[in-house]
Amino acid sequence: MTFWERNQLKLAPFLFLAPAILIFLIYVIYPIIDSIWVSFHEWNGMDKNGIRGNGNPNWSWVGLKNYIILFTDDEEFYVSLFNNIRWLLFSLVAIPIGLLLALFVNQRILGMRYIKSLFYFPFVINAVVIGVIFTWFYNPKYGALTYVLSLFGLDPIPVLADENLATYGIIIASFFPGIAYTMILYITGLTGVNREMVEAGRIDGASGFTMLWHVILPQLKPATLIAVVVTIVGSLRSFDLIAVMTAGGPWGSSEVLAYKMYQESLFNYRMGYGAAIATILFLIMDIYIAWFLYRLFKNEKSEK
Amino acid sequence: MKKLITLVFLFTSTVVSAGTLVVNSNQSGESSKAAFDAYVDAFRAAHPEVTVVVNEFEHEAYKTAIRNFLTAEAPDVAIWFAGNRMKFFVDQNLFQDVSDVWADAGLNDSMASTKGALTVDGKQFGVPWGYYQWGVYYRKDLFDNLGLNVPRNWEEFKWVCAMLKKNDITPITIGTKFLWTAGGWFDYLNLRINGYKFHMDLTAGKISYEDPRLDAVFDHWRELIDPGYFLEDHASFSWQDAQAPQINGEAAMYLIGNFYVPTLESAGVVDKMDFFQFPTIYKGVGVAEDAPTDTMHIPSGAKNVEDAKKFLAFMSNAEAATNWAKMAGMLSPNKNADKPENRFSVMGAKMLAAADDIAQFWDRDANPDMASASMEGFQEFMVKPDREDKIRSRLEKERERIHGSL
Incomplete structure (x- = not known):
C-alpha cells in the first residue's frame, strides 16, 4: 500500500480545506497581524525606506507611542469610543422592534407576503442610499422632519448639526435596515416554533403577553442570540452611514473608532496611528466574538 | 506556441x-x-x-x-x-x-x-x-432691491450684511458639513488681516495657533457670527446644499470658487448673479487671492x-x-x-492678474492632518464662538505634534 492509500481518509479533509485556509490566511490572518505590527510604528503610508519632508524616515519603530497618545492625548479617541458605546447600546433597540414586526407579519392575512417584502426592503437597499434619504429627512430647511415639526408649531431641529444629537440621528437611520434584518431572523425563528407547546400553553390558560414571554420567546432564543451578536458587531463596524450623513461631524462629534481609523490612516497619512485604533477596535470586537462562541458551544453541548 | x-x-x-x-x-x-x-x-x-x-x-x-x-x-x-x-x-x-x-x-x-x-x-x-478664482458670488437683484452697493471694505461689508438681515434675507450662505468651505473664510480673513507671508508661515506650521496676531482674525469672524449673518444650521449642509437658499433668493452672498457657475447656469439664475472680490479689511495689507x-x-x-x-x-x-x-x-x-x-x-482673470500673491486654498497649502483638524476647529468656532480659546489651544497642540515646538 502506498502512503497515499494508507492515509487517504485522514488527508482528504485537509486537502479540501487547504484552498480556503490558504485564502483565509492571506486575506484575513496576515492583514490582522500586519496591522498590529504597523501599530507599533510611525508610518505615513509611503515607501518604507523613504525620508519625509522634515528629514524623518517614513517608517520608524515607536513602540507603544501610538497607544499612549491614543489614551492620554487624544480627546477625539474618547469621543469615538463613547459614541461606539452609544451605538452598541442603542442599536439593540432594533431587536424588540424587529420581533414586534415579525409577530405582526407572521399572520395569515391576504397580501401579507407583499407587506413582508415591503418591510424587508430597507435591508436590501445600499447603506449609502439610506444615509442620503435620512440626510434629506433631517434637513433643517427643507426636510420632512422640519415639516412635521412645523405642523405642531415647533422649530426645526438640526439633528445632524448638533453635537449631542448627531450620533442618535445616525443610529435611528441604522434602525431602518437593522429592524428589517432582525425581523427576518425572527420570522424564520417563528416558523420553527413548536405548535404542540403553543397548544399546551393555551390549554393551561396562557395568552397574549404571558404566551409570548414564557412559551414563544424561549423557543426564539437562537434567533435572539444571532440578532444580538450581528447587531453589536454591526454597530461596532458602523461607518458607511456616518461617512454619508455627517462625515464624522459636526467637528468630529459623531465619529466612531472605525471612522476615525479611516480618517487618520487614509486622509491624515498616519498609518501607524490608524492601525493602533484598528487594533483597539479588534480587541473590543474579540470580547463579543468570544462571548458569542462561548454561548454557541454551550448551546450545542446542552443540545447533545 | x-x-x-x-x-x-x-x-x-x-x-x-x-x-x-x-x-x-x-x-x-x-x-x-x-x-x-x-x-x-x-x-x-x-x-x-x-x-x-x-x-x-x-x-x-x-x-x-x-x-x-x-x-x-x-x-x-x-x-x-x-x-x-x-x-x-x-x-x-x-x-x-x-x-x-x-x-x-x-x-x-x-x-x-x-x-x-x-x-x-x-x-x-x-x-x-x-x-x-474664489470670491463672493452674490444676488445682484436682491442688492438692487435694497439699494445696496458692492462692499469695498469691512465696514461696508458688515453694513450690507446688517441691511440684508433686517430685510429677512440670510446675508451669507455656507454649508460646512464637509468643512473646507469654512477653510475658505479663514483663508480670506487671515490673508486680508495678516497678509500672504504670515498666512504661508501659518500653513507651514511656523506660527502658533495661539499667536496674538490671529486674535483679530477670530474677532472679525465673530462680528459676522454673533449677529447671525451666516446661514443657520450650516453644519448640516454640504456646499451643494447651501446653494439652494441663494438660488431660491433667500440668501444673498456666497464665498466660493468659480466652479459654482455651472450650477447657477443650469438653475437659470445666472443673470441675477454677480461677483465681487473679498473686501479689504486693513489698508496696506497686500491683496492675495485663493486660486x-x-x-x-x-x-x-x-x-x-x-x-x-x-x-x-x-x-x-x-x-x-x-x-x-x-x-x-x-x-x-x-x-x-x-x-x-x-x-x-473675465472678472476672475482680471482680479488674479492684479493680485499681489496667490494662495492655493487652506487644505492644499496646509499639511493634510493639520488641515482636517483646523477646519474642524473653524466649523466648531462658527457654531460655538465662545469656545475660541479651547479650539485654538487644541489646534496648537496638533500643530506642535506635526511640526514640532517653536
Missing part, C-alpha cells in the same frame, strides 16, 4: 516601447473629461509618433490611489494639485524636476503667474493646466520621460491650453491663452 510567444512579445514590446505615454487622470466629471480629451487629441495631432494611453480615475478615489501608483506602478504623467499637495510627493522624491521643460518651452514667461506654486527650492516640479491650481507632473518612476516632457511642454501651445481650461470651466495659467468669454471668468 511559437505564434503565441511572438504575440506576447509584440504585446509587451508595445507596452514598454518609447512611443507609449501612460497618463493617469482624475478628470472624471462630464465637462472635465471632455476638456482633458480635447487636450489629449490636440497633443496626438501634434505628436503622431506618441501613443497616449489615459487611465481615468474617479476624482475623489484618485486622491488615495495616487499614493499607491506613484510607488508601485508609476505612469509617465500624473494629474495633481499645486502647493503642499505637490510638495508632499516632491519631498518623497516621487515627482521629477521639470525645470528644463519650463525653460525649453518658454513657460517661465507664459506661466509666470503660477510659477511660485510649482516651485520647491528653486526648481519646478510640474506644469499647471488650470486655475480658478487653487491644477497641475501635471512626471513621476520619478516614469518609463517614458522623453514623451512625458513633450506632453507637459505642450501646455505652451496657447490654443490647447485655452481649450482645456475653458471647457473645464477654469482659467488658463498660460498668459498667451485666449481671454475667457464667461463674465465670471
Whole structure:
C-alpha cells in the first residue's frame, strides 16, 4: 500500500480545506497581524525606506507611542469610543422592534407576503442610499422632519448639526435596515416554533403577553442570540452611514473608532496611528466574538 | 506556441516601447473629461509618433490611489494639485524636476503667474493646466432691491450684511458639513488681516495657533457670527446644499470658487448673479487671492520621460491650453491663452492678474492632518464662538505634534 492509500481518509479533509485556509490566511490572518505590527510604528503610508519632508524616515519603530497618545492625548479617541458605546447600546433597540414586526407579519392575512417584502426592503437597499434619504429627512430647511415639526408649531431641529444629537440621528437611520434584518431572523425563528407547546400553553390558560414571554420567546432564543451578536458587531463596524450623513461631524462629534481609523490612516497619512485604533477596535470586537462562541458551544453541548 | 510567444512579445514590446505615454487622470466629471480629451487629441495631432494611453480615475478615489501608483506602478504623467499637495510627493522624491521643460518651452514667461506654486527650492516640479478664482458670488437683484452697493471694505461689508438681515434675507450662505468651505473664510480673513507671508508661515506650521496676531482674525469672524449673518444650521449642509437658499433668493452672498457657475447656469439664475472680490479689511495689507491650481507632473518612476516632457511642454501651445481650461470651466495659467468669454471668468482673470500673491486654498497649502483638524476647529468656532480659546489651544497642540515646538 502506498502512503497515499494508507492515509487517504485522514488527508482528504485537509486537502479540501487547504484552498480556503490558504485564502483565509492571506486575506484575513496576515492583514490582522500586519496591522498590529504597523501599530507599533510611525508610518505615513509611503515607501518604507523613504525620508519625509522634515528629514524623518517614513517608517520608524515607536513602540507603544501610538497607544499612549491614543489614551492620554487624544480627546477625539474618547469621543469615538463613547459614541461606539452609544451605538452598541442603542442599536439593540432594533431587536424588540424587529420581533414586534415579525409577530405582526407572521399572520395569515391576504397580501401579507407583499407587506413582508415591503418591510424587508430597507435591508436590501445600499447603506449609502439610506444615509442620503435620512440626510434629506433631517434637513433643517427643507426636510420632512422640519415639516412635521412645523405642523405642531415647533422649530426645526438640526439633528445632524448638533453635537449631542448627531450620533442618535445616525443610529435611528441604522434602525431602518437593522429592524428589517432582525425581523427576518425572527420570522424564520417563528416558523420553527413548536405548535404542540403553543397548544399546551393555551390549554393551561396562557395568552397574549404571558404566551409570548414564557412559551414563544424561549423557543426564539437562537434567533435572539444571532440578532444580538450581528447587531453589536454591526454597530461596532458602523461607518458607511456616518461617512454619508455627517462625515464624522459636526467637528468630529459623531465619529466612531472605525471612522476615525479611516480618517487618520487614509486622509491624515498616519498609518501607524490608524492601525493602533484598528487594533483597539479588534480587541473590543474579540470580547463579543468570544462571548458569542462561548454561548454557541454551550448551546450545542446542552443540545447533545 | 511559437505564434503565441511572438504575440506576447509584440504585446509587451508595445507596452514598454518609447512611443507609449501612460497618463493617469482624475478628470472624471462630464465637462472635465471632455476638456482633458480635447487636450489629449490636440497633443496626438501634434505628436503622431506618441501613443497616449489615459487611465481615468474617479476624482475623489484618485486622491488615495495616487499614493499607491506613484510607488508601485508609476505612469509617465500624473494629474495633481499645486502647493503642499505637490510638495508632499516632491519631498518623497516621487515627482521629477521639470525645470528644463519650463525653460525649453518658454513657460517661465507664459506661466509666470503660477510659477511660485510649482516651485520647491528653486526648481519646478510640474506644469499647471488650470486655475480658478474664489470670491463672493452674490444676488445682484436682491442688492438692487435694497439699494445696496458692492462692499469695498469691512465696514461696508458688515453694513450690507446688517441691511440684508433686517430685510429677512440670510446675508451669507455656507454649508460646512464637509468643512473646507469654512477653510475658505479663514483663508480670506487671515490673508486680508495678516497678509500672504504670515498666512504661508501659518500653513507651514511656523506660527502658533495661539499667536496674538490671529486674535483679530477670530474677532472679525465673530462680528459676522454673533449677529447671525451666516446661514443657520450650516453644519448640516454640504456646499451643494447651501446653494439652494441663494438660488431660491433667500440668501444673498456666497464665498466660493468659480466652479459654482455651472450650477447657477443650469438653475437659470445666472443673470441675477454677480461677483465681487473679498473686501479689504486693513489698508496696506497686500491683496492675495485663493486660486487653487491644477497641475501635471512626471513621476520619478516614469518609463517614458522623453514623451512625458513633450506632453507637459505642450501646455505652451496657447490654443490647447485655452481649450482645456475653458471647457473645464477654469482659467488658463498660460498668459498667451485666449481671454475667457464667461463674465465670471473675465472678472476672475482680471482680479488674479492684479493680485499681489496667490494662495492655493487652506487644505492644499496646509499639511493634510493639520488641515482636517483646523477646519474642524473653524466649523466648531462658527457654531460655538465662545469656545475660541479651547479650539485654538487644541489646534496648537496638533500643530506642535506635526511640526514640532517653536
